Amino acid sequence: MGGLFSSKGKDKKTESRVTEQDKAVLQLKQQRDKLKQYQKKINVQIEKDRNVAKQLLHDGKKDKAKLMLRKKKFQESLLEKTDGQLDNIDRMVTDLEFAQIESQVVQGLKVGNESLKKLHQLLSLEDVEKIMDETREGIEYQQEIDDLLSGGLTAQDEDDVLAELDAIVQAEVTDELPEVPDDELPEDKRKDKPRKEKRQAEALAS
Amino acid sequence: MILKQSKPPDNQIQPNSDTRKKQLEAWCSLILNYHKHKKSYSIDVTEILNSQLCHNKEIDRKLSLDGLYTVLDELCRTGHLEWKDPKTKKQCLVMWRSPEEWGNLIYSWILSKSMTNTVCTFYELTNGEDSEGTEFHGLEKWLLLRAIKTLETQQKAEIMMFDDSEGVKFF
Known part of the structure; x- marks a missing residue:
């Protein structure tokens, strides 16, 4: 019976x-909507007055x-005033909406910061050094x-x-080099300069 | 105004069940399309009985009052119509689109304008400059409220009513 009156069952x-x-x-x-409706009304009135003035003329x-x-x-002039008021209202609405977004951003940063702190608590600097050691x-x-x-x-x-390795490397290098001849070079018996060189010298002299 | 109808429905309600079913479907479709074309959301029985919809003066054929009530009751059964006073049955509200469909249309527009997490007034939705050209522009308040309530059940919106203020916040 008590279940009938208890709030447990209710969603x-x-x-x-x-x-x-x-x-x-x-x-x-x-407020903005009311001003816009008022502007519509004034616009209708202005148009009506203009037509009446035309007719009177x-x-x-x-x-x-x-x-x-x-x-x-x-x-x-009333229309101009309402335009100014509408501008103020629109600016205020924009400011309020943006302030809410900023608030959400700050809240997000706060949550992120707290999560980061908790992670840092899980792993201290000493723990990291100990793990590295x-x-x-x-x-x-x-x-x-x-x-x-x-x-x-x-x-x-x-x-x-290492010594054996060096010896092998040295042997390989020696094998690769060609044999150097030990014969003496013959003397250059040509004493005269070639004709061409003579001709060039003569040309320069003249 | 010409409504595309392959064959105008008969003015006398047919006794044969199959013929009657087809006839009622045709009349229901005609009434809904007529009100959709006129962007009208209510029916006055006396007015509609004498309108071009039920009275063809060219051939002098007219749907009887009983016939009209039969059609309107059928629309009521399908959920497209609601009597303002079920006792007198003089005036009714017509829904040529269901509140769910209206709700989806409004929400699609909200998404296209990136207006989620934004507060809107009812006037802004149905009479605002931004909503001009949309199908729900000029939607009557009672139907707008029902449409938003369908969004509320899906947690896509929340109706705001306090002091003299009425509006909705979309999510």
């Missing part, structure tokens, strides 16, 4: 996503026509195991291996 009404700023924007926009009633045009002029130790230990498995060469053995 909770979904929480409204409308903010106070939204309400302010709506009120401003309603046509009928020769110049004074009444002038009066009508004065009324029209006053209506036009352990990694280094692990690598060194692995190197020792590798050395043991590959036959465990001593430092002397390593030197011998």
Whole structure:
């Protein structure tokens, strides 16, 4: 029986996503709509007055026509005023909407910052250093195991291996070079300069 | 005004069930298309009975009052019509598009204008300069509210009503 009156069974009404700023924007926009409707009304009146003034002029009633045009002029000044008010309202609406966007951006940054802090708490600088040291130790230990498995060469053995390698390289280089002749070069017996050179010398002299 | 109708429906309600079904479908379609063309959202029984829709003066044929009520009741059954007062049955609201369809049209326009997370007044939606040229421009308030309520159930909008202010926020 108690279940009939308890609120447990009832579905909770979904929480409204409308903010106070939204309400302010709506009120401003309603004011804007009223001004626009007022402008429409004035425009109709202006057109009507203009036509009446035309008709009065046509009928020769110049004074009444002038009066009508004065009324029209006053209506036009009202239109200008409402334009200014509309401009103010539009600016205010834009500012409010942009302020909401800015607020959301700041909120997003705040959430991001908190998440980053939590991540930093999970991994401190000391922890990272400790992990790096352990990694280094692990690598060194692995190197020792590798050395043991590959036959465990001593430092002397390593030197011998390197010396042998040098000898092989040297032998390969020697094999590749051509033999140098040890004969003496013959003397140059030509004493006279060639004719061509003689002719050139004569030409220069003259 | 000429409405494209291959054959005008008979003025006398047919007794044969199959013929009657076809006849009612034709009349319902004609009434909905007529009001869609005129962008009208309400029907006055007396007015419509004497209009060009139910009274063809050229051949002097007229749909009877009983016949008209039969057609209107059929429209009511299909969900395209609602009596303002079911007792008197003098005036009714006609929906040539369902509220869901109107809601989808409005929401598509909101998306195209990138106006989600924006507050709109009802006047702005149906009489504003921005909505000129859209199908829902000039939509009557009662139907607009129903359309927005369908969006509200889909959590695409929320109706705002406080003090003298009425509007909607889209999501």
